[in-house]
Amino acid sequence: MQIRTDLAIEMKEVFEESRNSTSINGVEVENKEFEDCKITIVEIKTDEGSQIMNKDKGKYITIESKLMRYDDEESREKMIEYVKNELINIFGTDKHKTTLIIGLGNWNITPDALGPKTVSKTLITRHIFKSYHKDYDDDFSEVAGLSPGVMGITGIETGEIVKSLVDIIHPDRVIAIDALASRRMDRVNSTIQISTSGITPGKGVGNARMTLNKENLGVDVIAIGVPTVVDAATLTTDVLEIAIDNLIQQSNENDSFYNLLKNIKDDEKYQLIKESLDPYDKNLIVTPKDIDEEIENAAIIISEALNRTLHPGRI
């Protein structure tokens, strides 16, 4: 499967399109519909489901809403509350727990800067707890944070850096924020995925590294991501598919060509396009022009939802 996406709901779509089926063994789906927001919870429960979805077992909550595209206070406030509610479902409200927040991605590349931007806006409190020798506070919980930068910046595997931090500060959980790749432009900067199954830094850019998950870090890992790009090959594949469907509808079933078209495999189409985009394919991305503002808005929403969840006493 060559469609590049980090979203569980898109893996499910891809599977369903190829099988003309809407249920996957070992995968449970729950939908919540609101006036201005749609929340889909995909839970991968079995190894079979994991293999089909090409995703680790765990919960994947997708919050989709056009509210993320508007920059007024009211829309933002609504989004923050939607995200906060889902975070509380996962985190609970135990203020004794300590958290390490990791901003993944490269702050020098706008669409990859979501993680560092979000961490910089999240209230860090661990040093204050340490200064006052407190273990517990009614209004705030203990939070540390780091945006290590990608491997090209540090020369060190991000997973190794995070592991070593976990070993010295012993948090109860790690929250990792990252920019994701989507298959569809209409999900870019209007979707937030929260998952309990960990995250692999650099997976989106084709350099898979040590996964940040409970197995590797020894503590719960919650990943929060927003798709900020579609890669150019994925976009053109999807556009080509629509175009070919249109051609098929215009053609005659008795033509040999009709069958030729019918038999073009997804993989072949993708290969064809990749070749025509070569030698840039790996680094060619499609983004909205105002990506800077959209990333900023997404970082505000996620950091504020985290602040309200982790620090309930903060005004």
Next chain:
Amino acid sequence: MQIRTDLAIEMKEVFEESRNSTSINGVEVENKEFEDCKITIVEIKTDEGSQIMNKDKGKYITIESKLMRYDDEESREKMIEYVKNELINIFGTDKHKTTLIIGLGNWNITPDALGPKTVSKTLITRHIFKSYHKDYDDDFSEVAGLSPGVMGITGIETGEIVKSLVDIIHPDRVIAIDALASRRMDRVNSTIQISTSGITPGKGVGNARMTLNKENLGVDVIAIGVPTVVDAATLTTDVLEIAIDNLIQQSNENDSFYNLLKNIKDDEKYQLIKESLDPYDKNLIVTPKDIDEEIENAAIIISEALNRTLHPGRI
């Protein structure tokens, strides 16, 4: 013609592809080939040529080189000299002339920030000439500069702002720097176009405004641009075209479908793709991931070539 490009050599390519012809009435072409650089000079001499090319009369010098993609000193130095030589061909070496440099585009949007970035790196000297009451210097010429920002930032037509500056400082020429759109990814950030026919701010983003040219400003206008994006609809059109060509080659001339494919018009394909990209089409751009660094490099090359041309005495 719906292919979006600001490059004269691409308009020529488009024309040639559609006509299977390599000469256009009223358009003269000169090529210079170097080991690591290709320079094409397209001169549109007649109204007919102008109409066919959908470009104003004048010279369009295109410098294409992979050297722009490398960030070592040596490659950069070579590019600066190629650009400087073409600028001297246009400007001459008369140090009595005064210049107003305008950085077009929006500094908040990375791929649109080339103009402001370049102006900020160009040596501005007019205030020093004024302070010392000099009209002329052996080593430097008189240069003023402004990056007004796009109309969404100022509320004022950029052309009006430039016109009013020309009226108060009376330069001998205006140099306008802008980011351009190309049709092909392989020209992005590896091509510099210098033209003597003026430039229309915002044309690239579909909001054509008052053209900066001799007719409107009363002085020579030299435009320098680098293609920094391909719009997503243009990219997918080109990819689709290659894909359809491949399908035609695989099909049988006797099929009715073969003819269907043959008859698909470029415009229809483009329309089809635009619709499938909708509602994002206007703002969807394709860029390399490291666009920030590539823009910075292009700004260094152009500003340094300008500095060497305008201020020959500068070390």
Next chain:
Amino acid sequence: MQIRTDLAIEMKEVFEESRNSTSINGVEVENKEFEDCKITIVEIKTDEGSQIMNKDKGKYITIESKLMRYDDEESREKMIEYVKNELINIFGTDKHKTTLIIGLGNWNITPDALGPKTVSKTLITRHIFKSYHKDYDDDFSEVAGLSPGVMGITGIETGEIVKSLVDIIHPDRVIAIDALASRRMDRVNSTIQISTSGITPGKGVGNARMTLNKENLGVDVIAIGVPTVVDAATLTTDVLEIAIDNLIQQSNENDSFYNLLKNIKDDEKYQLIKESLDPYDKNLIVTPKDIDEEIENAAIIISEALNRTLHPGRI
């Protein structure tokens, strides 16, 4: 008088200290005290008052409040309303009036970037009025904006650029935003001065240029400024003064030295200090360490107060 300050209330203080008097001919003062804010309105009514104060005739409204130093929503909201109320007192609520907002100062130097930052956050509407051919709207007024950059960046007098813009767009008033110098650290980033007498770009940095005022531009000019620095010579002069006062109190009236100290003139002290700071004095500034955040906060407060005053229908 060598104390460097752009604040009318500080000129008044300096005068009063040197004369031991609290009233100045031709200068009227009104005070408003709030729980968390102090507003002083100094009106210079006569040429004599103008000469004594070394300031042009007009109103100088100074809003002083520690609220500016806090970055919570509530403090900010209060400050915005204080500023808005004073702006409405000056501007009235006539939505037919068109405004040109000018951001003075150099965006590359943090404490000088207040003007450009504020303009970038103010809602610009002129192009929308032009597109829809509207002269008037119930909710918004027509606003254009530009941050030209200082003379070292453009090579052109800022006053000339503003004059030429006024001539092409004919606004009813110009609002100029600038960073100011104060005499006292405790006013830095906690004071906003609004004045009706115009402003001279670069005055703060010792390069006085063409003043932006009604005489030169032909329209009302309202200047809004925040002191963001104290120059090092001014700070040390003031500290030295306090130290000498303390020494005098510890000394004996019969000592000849007591009289020596008593007779030291402000100018001598300042000269002494200037020499000891030489050769850096012109460029040495004292700022709080977190100047970046404080400037950002001041820009939010002023831009939002302007938005609410000029665009009453904006949510």
Next chain:
Amino acid sequence: MQIRTDLAIEMKEVFEESRNSTSINGVEVENKEFEDCKITIVEIKTDEGSQIMNKDKGKYITIESKLMRYDDEESREKMIEYVKNELINIFGTDKHKTTLIIGLGNWNITPDALGPKTVSKTLITRHIFKSYHKDYDDDFSEVAGLSPGVMGITGIETGEIVKSLVDIIHPDRVIAIDALASRRMDRVNSTIQISTSGITPGKGVGNARMTLNKENLGVDVIAIGVPTVVDAATLTTDVLEIAIDNLIQQSNENDSFYNLLKNIKDDEKYQLIKESLDPYDKNLIVTPKDIDEEIENAAIIISEALNRTLHPGRI
């Protein structure tokens, strides 16, 4: 001793001023004078010397040159070579050694951003050595890097983060880059201190933390710093001292006041000034206005000197 300085040569000056002596037990000094640069090597050899100097034992190399203030290529090139030569004296040229470069300080505060800026310009190679399973290269050495951010950003002691990185990647040495405080404005941004005795993050801002040194990290630690600020209390103390010296010279030895002045202790003066600056003293800094450009220039010089020392084969 309340004079705030991170420079060993200034601690020596302070000592000498107070003792009227130019030699300190256990401290050796070597001077190298060049046409445009002065290099002082202070070596603290004994515990007594360490106590007097209030600095750990080790070498402190101070490179002072006005060349750092100029932004032309030639001056920069000279500075890079001066720094490189001192680095080679310390590092040697063994390309088998692996290095971890740490950028200390807060990237959000301009004068504190030297460390992160320098690391971002230094060539990081460790991941490439790992990818190609190389231990050794003729042209490059293995370098990793991180700018963790200050404790207010991470909630974690910087020393703990660095220790944990050292434990996972086992470098042969740590190079820590930081912004320093000086006592004299004329050293700001024109001095580079290289020391072999480690560095304490946050010491400059009054929050001393775990020292990065061989004792704590288990590997050699080389600190490279540039004074980027003078704190306001230190500056005014020094100015006050000069002023009082001048007053003493003007006074009569028989006055009781003469003796009063003579007896004022440094501490009292400093206390006096601190009180008059209160409540801002801790955060009030004095900087040149163009601090942004000067920091950028210093980061280029240090990173390029490091690149040439660590990666001799780099063009």
